[in-house]
Ligand code: S6P
């Protein structure tokens with residue numbers, strides 16, 4: 379038996395970055411084509427092509443059963459039309475793998491849905507430890523004026539299914555109505571038949 383060496387990764391609490399990240403993924407509007415509901419607003423903003431969020435991966439742990447991965451996500455403030463900046467959203471490729479999100483900065487929502495289209499929205503602010511149970515698709519949304527930052531811890535073999543959400547969307551959107559964040563039904567959601 380060879381034992382893996384324990385280690386510590388530091389998160390910069392000022393901004394949620396991981397200075398020694400093993401990988402940083404930058405997602406611009408152009409990487410999220412068709413995910414925001416308002417296509418006309420998307421087209422206007424695509425000239426600027428803003429960075430919507432970054433993911434700072436903390437480890438290179440092997441993607442084996444029993445291992446964990448963790449990362450921070452920084453979602454920048456902004457809207458496409460009246461829909462707040464958000465992550466792409468995914469189901470885990472191994473659907474039974476759960477996940478924990480711990481909010482470090484800002485305000486936003488963890489938006490979840492079952493494969494059948496049941497929606498759940500968890501409000502998050504610093505200190506919120508929000509649980510993604512097995513089988514729930516999940517996306518995070520920045521509804522605040524500053525960055526929204528959280529730490530995610532998940533089984534290393536969870537994997538990603540982005541296709542289902544790219545094809546069907548989420549059953550709900552989080553939009554600004556009179557300056558307030560509201561969870562509203564997505565008229566374009568393609569329910570499973
Ligand atoms: C991974 C975990 C997060 C997200 C990240 C970006 O299981 O849920 O680290 O990957 O918040 O979201 P997305 O939908 O682009 O992967």
Ligand code: ZN
Pocket residue numbers: 468469470477516532
């Ligand atoms: Zn996940």
